[in-house]
Amino acid sequence: MPTLYEHEIESYGFGLNYTSSNIQLHPKGINNEVWLDLQHSFYTQLFGYKKEITQLKYFKIISHRNQAYTQKYKGRNVSKEWVIGYCKHNQKNADNRIKEYEEEEKLKHKQRKAIQEARQLHKEQEQKALQQAEANALEIHKHKEKITGYRPDAALCPKCRGDALRHCHYCEGTGWVSYA
Numbered sequence: 784m785p786t787l788y789e790h791e792i793e794s795y796g797f798g799l800n801y802t803s804s805n806i807q808l809h810p811k812g813i814n815n816e817v818w819l820d821l822q823h824s825f826y827t828q829l830f831g832y833k834k835e836i837t838q839l840k841y842f843k844i845i846s847h848r849n850q851a852y853t854q855k856y857k858g859r860n861v862s863k864e865w866v867i868g869y870c871k872h873n874q875k876n877a878d879n880r881i882k883e884y885e886e887e888e889k890l891k892h893k894q895r896k897a898i899q900e901a902r903q904l905h906k907e908q909e910q911k912a913l914q915q916a917e918a919n920a921l922e923i924h925k926h927k928e929k930i931t932g933y934r935p936d937a938a939l940c941p942k943c944r945g946d947a948l949r950h951c952h953y954c955e956g957t958g959w960v961s962y963a
């Protein structure tokens with residue numbers, strides 16, 4: 784059975800996922816971007832539930848980096864030396880892709896941060912506007928007599944915003960205020 788270990792290819796900028804039937808090569812650190820999918824074993828179903836594993840003598844190319852290459856090379860048997868040669872040959876491409884990926888990630892991080900900051904700012908502005916509105920409402924009614932409790936012309940208490948469950952002195956816990 785052909786074997787390949789990550790330490791044999793990582794100096795060329797490649798990483799490796801290993802499953803019971805395949806190995807998948809990707810630019811190191813970008814696990815879901817498979818450049819080479821190789822089969823090393825296959826299963827045969829016996830009696831419906833029992834499985835027999837057959838190990839291949841060579842790696843078999845399942846998919847390549849793109850469709851055109853996959854069509855050209857799919858099913859081809861390749862040796863471990865070939866795979867290492869592939870990694871050497873593509874070292875520059877892998878390194879470039881890793882750099883590009885890191886830039887993409889940095890940019891994504893920056894964008895996420897900018898969105899968070901904008902949200903936070905918006906929240907603070909809303910809070911400020913609300914406080915200002917409350918202050919204005921209190922100022923307008925400062926010299927009038929305040930009546931607490933519900934009546935047809937009553938408005939929600941500007942201090943507790945009508946949350947009568949909160950202990951509020953301004954509306955005496957009723958949630959309603961009107962002015963005479």
Ligand SMILES: [Zn+2]
Pocket residue numbers: 940941942943944945951952953954955956957958959
């Ligand atoms: Zn109140």
